[in-house]
Amino acid sequence: MWVEILSPTLKYSLRDLIKEKGIVIVPGVYSPIIAMMAERMGFKAVYLSGAALTGLLGMPDLGIITLSEVAMFTRYITERISIPLIVDADTGFGEAINVERAVKELERAGASAIQIEDQVLPKKCGHLTGKEVVPPEEMIKKIIMAVESRKSEDFLIIARTDARSVEGLEKAIERAVMYYEAGADIIFPEALESIEEFRIFAQKVKAPLLANMTEFGRSPLLSAKELEELGYKFVIFPVTTFRASLKASKKILEIIREKTTQREDLDMLMSRKEFYDLIDYYSYEERDKKVAEKAKNYFIRLREKNMT
Numbered sequence: 001m002w003v004e005i006l007s008p009t010l011k012y013s014l015r016d017l018i019k020e021k022g023i024v025i026v027p028g029v030y031s032p033i034i035a036m037m038a039e040r041m042g043f044k045a046v047y048l049s050g051a052a053l054t055g056l057l058g059m060p061d062l063g064i065i066t067l068s069e070v071a072m073f074t075r076y077i078t079e080r081i082s083i084p085l086i087v088d089a090d091t092g093f094g095e096a097i098n099v100e101r102a103v104k105e106l107e108r109a110g111a112s113a114i115q116i117e118d119q120v121l122p123k124k125c126g127h128l129t130g131k132e133v134v135p136p137e138e139m140i141k142k143i144i145m146a147v148e149s150r151k152s153e154d155f156l157i158i159a160r161t162d163a164r165s166v167e168g169l170e171k172a173i174e175r176a177v178m179y180y181e182a183g184a185d186i187i188f189p190e191a192l193e194s195i196e197e198f199r200i201f202a203q204k205v206k207a208p209l210l211a212n213m214t215e216f217g218r219s220p221l222l223s224a225k226e227l228e229e230l231g232y233k234f235v236i237f238p239v240t241t242f243r244a245s246l247k248a249s250k251k252i253l254e255i256i257r258e259k260t261t262q263r264e265d266l267d268m269l270m271s272r273k274e275f276y277d278l279i280d281y282y283s284y285e286e287r288d289k290k291v292a293e294k295a296k297n298y299f300i301r302l303r304e305k306n307m308t
Helices: 014-019 032-040 050-056 067-078 096-108 136-149 169-181 195-204 224-230 240-259 272-279 281-307
Strands: 024-029 046-048 085-088 113-117 156-161 186-189 210-212 234-237
Touching (some): 024 032, 024 240, 032 046, 032 240, 032 272, 046 050, 046 067, 050 085, 050 240, 067 085, 096 113, 096 136, 113 136, 113 186, 156 169, 169 186, 195 224, 272 281
Parallel strands (some): 024 046, 046 085, 085 113, 113 156, 156 186
């Protein structure tokens, strides 16, 4: 039997954010604690990257991760935050019928949006060579299935096209227009190669647009302000926190190996107090004390009742 997860009530929906002025900066998160940190710092939405999640598991971003694993991490994250989570679902885990199940599982797990892309399996990172894309009609079937499978219209469908690197910019624009007309709520052009391409895409695709500012890829690293001026509504930084965590962990491991102690480098670490404040540690102790007191009072009353 499926057990529903009682997540915190969302403060607002992604659809609400689309209606607001300004661009929405969406950092990538790969664990609940990073998502909690992002919310605490004032970000309005977060993004669960397939690349970061497979990387966390020590695997490449080749569509290896399963729907069950993505749904599990989605639940872990949405249990701990009250801002929308966008979930990268790669190609939808198969054909249109697989997209139906993916939408149902991820919506039930608390996601606010699912992102699906038009690559051929096995998919690749969008900024690598050798990608292939499916015919547009296959992607449109997935979009229609996704729209018809969701329970709430506040669960958004993000259609990503990887056609720029395969068929050229104009074909990518043609696909994007079709995907939006088919019912996608947000369009995600992957691996555009210049600020001019970002500008042309926004001029020709009249839809809420999402830009990907992943590092070490084909796209120039534009600021959120620049992208807003170009006409983009969302900007994701999908793997940035993951890459930063790896770099920091590698550095501290080197220090421990070479110095055999970390005592001179504590400034590199989050303190116990900072971590406890982030997870609201003492509220757990307080709830435990209250329950213990109630249990104690219960047994006192029980003994008094048995004595009479």
